[in-house]
Amino acid sequence: MLDKFKDECGVFGIFGNPEAANLTYLGLYALQHRGQESAGIVTADGEHMRASRAMGHVAEAFDEASLQALPGHLAIGHTLYCTAGQSRLSNAQPFLIDCSHGQIAVAHNGNLVNAGELRDELVRSGAIFQTSSDTEVLLHLYARSKAPSIEDALVDSVAQIRGAFSLALLTKDRLIAIRDPHGFRPLALGQLGDAWIVCSETCALDLIGATYVRDIEPGELLVISAGGLRSIKPFPPSPLSQCVFEHVYFARPDSYVFGRSVNDVRTELGRVLARETPVAADVVVPIPDSGVCAATGFAEEAKLPLRMGLIRNHYVGRTFIQPQQSIRHFGVKVKLNPVRSILEGKRVVLLDDSLVRGTTSRKIVKMVKAAGASEVHLRISCPPTISPCFYGVDTPSRAELIAATHTIEEIRKYVGADSLAYLSLDGLRAAVGTGQRSYCTSCYTGVYPVAFPRDEHAYLQLALKVVD
Numbered sequence: 001m002l003d004k005f006k007d008e009c010g011v012f013g014i015f016g017n018p019e020a021a022n023l024t025y026l027g028l029y030a031l032q033h034r035g036q037e038s039a040g041i042v043t044a045d046g047e048h049m050r051a052s053r054a055m056g057h058v059a060e061a062f063d064e065a066s067l068q069a070l071p072g073h074l075a076i077g078h079t080l081y082c083t084a085g086q087s088r089l090s091n092a093q094p095f096l097i098d099c100s101h102g103q104i105a106v107a108h109n110g111n112l113v114n115a116g117e118l119r120d121e122l123v124r125s126g127a128i129f130q131t132s133s134d135t136e137v138l139l140h141l142y143a144r145s146k147a148p149s150i151e152d153a154l155v156d157s158v159a160q161i162r163g164a165f166s167l168a169l170l171t172k173d174r175l176i177a178i179r180d181p182h183g184f185r186p187l188a189l190g191q192l193g194d195a196w197i198v199c200s201e202t203c204a205l206d207l208i209g210a211t212y213v214r215d216i217e218p219g220e221l222l223v224i225s226a227g228g229l230r231s232i233k234p235f236p237p238s239p240l241s242q243c244v245f246e247h248v249y250f251a252r253p254d255s256y257v258f259g260r261s262v263n264d265v266r267t268e269l270g271r272v273l274a275r276e277t278p279v280a281a282d283v284v285v286p287i288p289d290s291g292v293c294a295a296t297g298f299a300e301e302a303k304l305p306l307r308m309g310l311i312r313n314h315y316v317g318r319t320f321i322q323p324q325q326s327i328r329h330f331g332v333k334v335k336l337n338p339v340r341s342i343l344e345g346k347r348v349v350l351l352d353d354s355l356v357r358g359t360t361s362r363k364i365v366k367m368v369k370a371a372g373a374s375e376v377h378l379r380i381s382c383p384p385t386i387s388p389c390f391y392g393v394d395t396p397s398r399a400e401l402i403a404a405t406h407t408i409e410e411i412r413k414y415v416g417a418d419s420l421a422y423l424s425l426d427g428l429r430a431a432v433g434t435g436q437r438s439y440c441t442s443c444y445t446g447v448y449p450v451a452f453p454r455d456e457h458a459y460l461q462l463a464l465k466v467v468d
């Protein structure tokens with residue numbers, strides 16, 4: 001409904017708790033913001049594996065009966081936002097297959113940039129695919145591996161895939177976590193009593209009362225079994241490319257991602273933005289919910305009051321997310337309503353975390369002015385988004401990204417603001433704070449850390465530059 005990059009997926013896994021399915025269900029609740037199309041859980045009890053997957057939110061996908069039908073002390077779960085493939089039940093994860101290495105289930109966050117190429121090769125050699133998901137490619141490679149052990153077969157198959165992958169895998173008696181060597185997507189390790197947990201964000205640990213231990217490292221393969229934890233780093237090291245957009249928008253502010261509090265980073269983005277783009281104003285108003293942290297930092301730094309001048313209706317169902325233009329336009333008003341007593345006669349700094357097509361911002365600026373604001377100064381707590389993502393985030397094509405085809409002044413005119421300013425790339429890097437080379441910033445630079453072997457021409461029309 002709002003004009004944002006779409007979240008990717010959430011993964012969760014637990015080893016060593018008799019309530020594994022219930023805890024995974026709770027973990028998926030905490031990760032719901034990462035994907036709302038489908039949810040699934042696979043459990044194992046040392047002998048048997050069982051799966052339950054359904055379309056919709058976690059609350060819709062499971063009930064007491066379906067959770068009771070998932071016994072076992074091991075489980076993995078997944079919330080899906082479809083970035084590769086279509087939104088349908090056959091694409092809902094975790095996938096569970098049986099092959100010469102035994103049963104294995106996989107939950108994947110990310111996007112494999114060479115999945116199409118690998119899939120074509122596999123199909124030519126007789127493979128039959130049941131889904132349109134890139135993740136199924138990995139399972140075919142695993143099933144075909146002649147390696148003698150599960151771990152070796154995983155190393156063998158994962159070594160052939162490229163791109164972004166934070167994986168939770170389950171066999172009948174072990175939980176395995178793998179993070180790609182670039183570390184695009186987060187993956188945390190936690191502990192609850194004797195049980196071990198892996199999850200996309202630490203907010204899932206908080207919900208079940210688990211403690212954060214550390215991040216799964218880029219390029220790490222961690223096996224958790226009755227014998228304990230075994231970590232190996234079998235893949236060639238690659239330059240770190242952690243997704244900076246996790247901090248800008250995706251992750252929940254109560255999570256720690258890539259070793260830093262999302263709330264702290266987001267607030268700092270606002271502070272830096274206030275220093276870089278000062279403006280005479282009376283009040284700072286966030287576009288809720290995602291603009292709140294940055295607005296707090298902006299208001300602190302600018303010594304302006306922060307007021308909730310836009311109220312979000314949290315109960316708008318997905319029924320409003322319809323392809324028809326008429327319903328979409330209505331949707332913004334359903335979701336956000338201005339508070340006239342805060343806005344009337346005020347010079348307003350309107351704070352948002354990102355601006356993708358500009359269509360929603362235009363409506364919100366109009367709404368704030370209609371509520372009586374004398375001036376609206378739009379501030380965006382990240383740089384202009386000029387290029388799409390190929391690493392597990394659903395983005396419009398380059399042609400649809402307003403900053404790719406328009407100057408800032410043209411965008412200002414389009415959204416109807418009195419002024420418009422973005423955070424600089426240097427400001428973003430300074431706020432994130434761990435050195436320029438740690439983060440992927442491709443959607444702001446058009447420079448891509450992992451090349452695209454397939455259909456390179458089509459990709460390069462979208463990408464400005466690929467370095468690998």
Ligand code: SF4
Pocket residue numbers: 184242243244245246388389390391392393440441442443444
């Ligand atoms: S292109 Fe943007 S959204 Fe995609 S991984 Fe890089 S920083 Fe994240």
